[in-house]
Amino acid sequence: MRTPSLRVRLLAVILAPLIVISALVGIWRFVDASRTAERLFDRTLLAASFAIAKDVVTTEGEMLSQTTWDTLNDAAGGQIYYHVNGPDGSFVIGYATPPVPPAEIDAQDPGPIFYNSQHLGEDVRVVRLREETDMGWVSGLSTVTTWQRIEARRAFAWDLARRTVVVITILIGSVAFVVWFGVRYGLRPLADLQSAIAMRSPDDLREIARPVPNEVEGIVRTLNSLFSQVERQISSKDAFISDAAHQLRNPVAGVLSLAEAARDAKSEASRRQRIALLVTAARHTSRLTQQLLSYERARYQELGSDDPRIDLAEICRDVAGRNRGSLQPRISLHVMVDGEAWVRGDAAMMGEAIQNLIDNAVTHGKTTTKVTLEVSRNGHQVRLTLSDDGEGLAANDFDKAVERFSQLGDGPGSGLGLSIVKAVCDRHEGVLTLEEVPRGTRISMTFPAVEEVALAAE
Known part of the structure; x- marks a missing residue:
């Protein structure tokens, strides 16, 4: 309309x-x-x-x-x-x-x-x-x-009333004339601003620097802020695409090399060995691709009021159950729940964050033998904590560890695990913290709890 x-x-x-x-x-x-x-x-x-x-x-x-x-x-x-x-x-x-x-x-x-x-x-x-x-x-x-x-x-x-009506009619007509043509003149700066913006190319996101009336300054400031946000988003996506291409290049090349080696194997034993290596490389590439998609989804999908309530304790049990069969025999995985743990959000994304916490503890803990997931309710907050007894993560390295494609050592991994955890935590209006412990690593995610009244209403 x-x-x-x-x-x-x-x-x-x-x-x-x-x-x-x-x-x-x-x-x-x-x-x-x-x-x-x-x-x-x-x-x-x-x-x-x-x-x-x-x-x-x-x-x-x-x-x-x-x-x-x-x-x-x-x-x-x-x-x-x-x-x-x-x-x-x-x-x-x-x-x-x-x-x-x-x-x-x-x-x-x-x-x-x-x-x-x-x-x-x-x-x-x-x-x-x-x-x-x-x-x-x-x-x-x-x-x-x-x-x-x-x-x-x-x-x-x-007669007296008619004279008054004539005067008022002339006055209204004069006001209408002044408003009709005066507004056109008064809005000329807006027309000039529109023409200036229309002349820009899609790649030109510079701030609008031309002088405008006081009443339009708020609109121009909002536009400039929007241009700045769009430019940052585009730059971030460009950087992500570049980093993703770089991260996927070597695994894809490795999968291709192993596939060719399996094809050209001289013996059945050599072929089986190379096929096993190929399956491992393919799984690594698949996991890396899944992490890349999860990271982008967590970054740009905002929490909505219509998101369903999810049971954080149940998600922890599901993720732990899927991991127990694939972990090395020396590593034990435990889940401890204390109280209701209902939050509002995306169960799949929350499960991906928990999975990355476990992977990070097993892969980078090196000497890890025990991983514990603790879920508790404290007032209006629900806390999920993962602790392990591995080599641990220093507090001054935490900020670098949650950066995209950032690794503190030469170990395996894509450098996306804790980045995904941080993005999921931000998306669910939570807080990610590293707690100091004598041994190993202890990382907590704290989320707003869903109140009992809201649960009863649903």
Whole structure:
């Protein structure tokens, strides 16, 4: 699925909240404009009512002054209508039928009282005012009722809201324009960086040294780190292939020479002797090839959370059982288990590590007569220890011994045994240590234990 471009995403991230905020502002502006219009027009309506009441008192209800007429006809919000009742309730001046007030309006309340009503089928805003008047024949409280169409107020509020919407729309359009073209300009360094990387060959893993914006420095640092890791991995694999070719060259040549010698043997006894030597050389070559593959697998296969739990004690017993029949009669192999020994990992790789520990003890121990595998649980850790009574390995030689194709003497072996053990230990998040003992060698592998709760869940 194709993801939207960065410009589109930025445009959406910026404009979406702006549009929501603008809608809320527009609604608020309309409501506020309606309230403002209501206050302004109510004041105009009340002022007209006072003017009418004054003219009624002055002329005793005969007529309205020109100023009042101008106010009624030119008032904001449209024409103002009026109706005046005298103190005795008789009609004095104005329009004959005023809007009917709601039932909750108190007829004796002097006011001013504002309310909404209808007049000739139209919604109107009304103010009723009671003023003390003296019309010659009678005196008392006269009632002045003025009203105005509400539609004008709504139109005024909509006009104010429309102006706000126009301003906001122009603002959003300007922001969209700036974001659309500004992001293109702002992302130009990324496009230049992409072009520079695209021009590189697959063999060019140099660090990116060109200047980039601060926001991109993290990406460039990560790329440089990745380039460096890939370069190291390639160099390591190249070195491994070179070393493997060198290590396999002599055994393969030996197998070929022995095969040719067996073919050209002059007698049956000589042929059998050379075939026996050929079988031994072939086994050595096969073991070396297996170690090479195991070493690479252990180095580059990481421990996963979905790896099964394995019983380290059971693996030790299996490996020991396979070795007892092939060891020299003078060498004894024992397995000692103390407590649960469950870890998470690859049983085949763990067995290969144990096999290499045994081979290392037998081959390089020289005088080894006893090999012991001990498995124990200590808190959250499982420890596997191999000890022998051979010549032993000095502590200052341990780091060299675990290096690939490294041998401390001229003895047999490929120099991969302890390297495989170290790689398997690292792959299983374990720790490989050499313990000081009075005689022989004692090497331990410590791994995180699988907790009982996790076992019950599985």
